[in-house]
Amino acid sequence: MPLLPRKRTTDTSALDIPNLRRVVAASAAVTAVAQAVTAAFAVRDTRRDYADAVWGPGLAGIAVASAVVGDGDRTRRWTLATITSVWAGRLANLMIPRIAGSEKEDPRYTEYLEGASTPTVLAKVFGTQALAQLVVSAPIQIAAASALPAGRRRWLFPLGAAVMVAGTVIEATADRQKDAYKKRDDPDKPAVLDTGLWGWSRHPNYFGDSLMWDGVWVAAATSTPGLATFPAPAAMSYFLIYATGATRTEKRMQERPAYRDYQRRVAFFFPRPPSDG
Template sequence: MSNIPADAFFDTLALAAAAVLVTLAITYAVAKKVHRHNVIDVTWGLLFCCVAIASFIVSAGEGDDTRRWLLLAMTLVWGSRLAWHMAMRSRGHGEDPRYAQLLEGRGELGVVMMVYGLQGVIALIVAMPLVVGSLTSEPMGVLAYVGVLVWLVGIVFETVGDRQMAAYKADPDRGPVMDSGLWRFTRHPNYFGDACVWVGIFLITAEHWPGVLTIPSTALMVYLLAFGSGKRVLERHMAERPGYRDYMARTSGFFPLPPRR
């Protein structure tokens, strides 16, 4: 590959895949012990941390150090924050109804492939901008710093949105639907924030060839968040709650917009 040493690229993939596999195996063991597979939600962000660390290690002496450190730090901040948030949110609860419905009637092999194997493969695909960006030797320019700003927007949306939802759930006098703060402008500020995070990381990588070729990875993440397993599955479950369909009618489904009358 032009501008990317092929041996370092494949070494990074091998190390990243091994780290992801070990992390998923540990997650599966924990899931069997606690009798719920939604522990994978905690691991999801950590899978990207594994790829970022592998990319950082292998790219030493190959990629631009500023970009290498930046991609590592951005991914660790995002992934560890998400993992901690999911761990706190699921603490003391049983299996997520969405997982129970998804896995109903599946054998053990089907569960492993659907929950753990699929998410491992998706994480490796989505994380390709980390691999390519870490190995890019050209210095950072304007587009990369635009990517940092987009990433910051994403982190703010995720963090503020999650805190607002936590405060809503802790309020004994709350209404039937959370529709204030960022949740007034988008039904999924956390998903929108996730999308911004990965668009920002892509922009940092896409500045130099062949980084732009990783656009399918980012497109896959945005698609899953906006139209796929993220938003679609959650809203199918939430639509049965009183007032939620009215909330859907007046509030943007993804990109933040003023509420409709």
């Protein structure tokens, strides 16, 4: 008796490779233009810190380009583009006035690039940032070229979107609390901001930012290929904790006695209730 052919199973979340190539090409083009324009103004004005202003908008540009070019699930790719754009718009609204309101370059860039030639600046700042944007946005690009599966795992998409929103809200709330603290001019102003979200984490803004990109990965991981982009949120967390974020801030602040006491009481990054001492 001849054996019946085995029924083939179709992975409805399979990656459309030709479409992914188009998505990656569009993302690379958007990134190159954004970084090149910013670099031109940065070199002209000797303000390498202009790079901070294009970080969020560059990622939003990638998300929108991916949504436009991608053939994956329409709802998911435009949801990711929308939330990323809201996140980026808020960040740009914070960073651009801060940079424009200062006549001097951020000391971090001045120290890091002391004596550097223009080609070195372009490579170390804008080239590196362009590469980082493409790596961090990998889940968005993969999602744009993938369909959603039919099984239970499709619920990772709304879960990921919810995590993205939660991270954005946490980051925005932390920044508002910090701005309100800076504007205080009264005798009761504490030496260190240790209330609100800042009483649960010494860097709640960076934590919220990290959570936002964890959510992007969760939403992308609904499709099987998206699981492989785990290095993207891991890289973002590394940037925020070690490379350019929390650790650098700690080094600047730890000489202050009040901040050392704050370090003993409040968690470094991941929120938890404050301790008594």
